[in-house]
Amino acid sequence: MLFTDRSIWTMLHGIFLGGAALMALSAVLFSLYSTRQANGSDVAAPSQASMLAWLTVFIAMMLWLTVLVGTYIIFPPYRATPPPGLTDLGQYPQSLIQARPDTAWLHAFAMESKEHAPWIASMLATAVAFVGVRYRSRLLNDAQLRSMATTLLAICFALVAFVALMGIFVNKVAPLE
C-alpha cells in the first residue's frame, strides 16, 4: 500500500485541514487589508461582508478539525511507548526523535509547542467568525471591531504557520507511518 492509515491521517491533518485554514486565513487577512477605508465613511458591500463572514466560519471549522484530529488521532501513535528492547523505533516517532541528541529538540520544542498553541488559534478564529456572522457589514465599517478582528486573525495566522512549520520538521525526521 502506498500510504498507511496513519500517513493519510497525518496528511489530512497537516495538508488538507491545516493547509486550508492557512490559505483561507491569508485570503481573509488580504481582504481585510485591501478593503480598509481611509476615513471610515464608505460602507462595505453587504455581499462582501457576508462572504468574509462565512470564510471566517470556514477557517474556524478547519482549525477545530485540525486540532481535534491532531490531538486525538495523530498524537496517540506519535507518543506511544515502544516495547522494551526494540531497536527499530520507526513506528514510535517520539521515542525516535528523543533517542538522538540532535533531534531531541523536535519533541522538547516543536511538538510541545504544537500540543497547545493551535487550540488558542482555534479559539481566536471562532471569536472572529462569530462576530463576522453576527455583525456582517458593521465588522468592516466599525474601525475598532475591524482592527480587533484583523489583529486576532493575524495572531491566528502566525500561530498556525509556526506550528505547521514545526509539524513539517517533526514529520521530516520521524514520519508517522
Added chain:
Amino acid sequence: MATKIVPVEAAVRPGRGEVANGTALASFLAAGIGAFAMGFVVVLNEAGIFAAPAVYAPAGGVSGRTTLATMVWLIAWGLLHSRWKGREINSRRVYLGTLILIGLGILGTFPPAWGLF
C-alpha cells in the same frame, strides 16, 4: 413610483437592527481568557503544581489540559455574553486586555518560557 430606502444593516440581516458592540467584545475577550487559561494550565502542569487528568488516555495529559482550557473559554464567553449583550462597551480597554491575555497565554504554551516560571 416611490423607492423604499433600506438601511445597509437591515438589508444584510432583515428584521434585525444595529447590534451593540458588547456581543463582539464579549467574544473577543472570552477568546483572550481561553488563551490565557491554556497557557496557565500548561505552566501549572510544567511546574508540577496541577496536572489536569487525561480525558482520553492514549492522548495523555494534553487532552485534559486542552479540554479544561476550552471549558474555561466557553464558560467565560457565556458569562460575558449574557452581561454585555445589547450594551455598548469601551472597546479600547477590552482590546488591550484581550491582547495581554492572548500574549500571556501564548507565552505559557511556549516551551522556552517554562523555565521562567
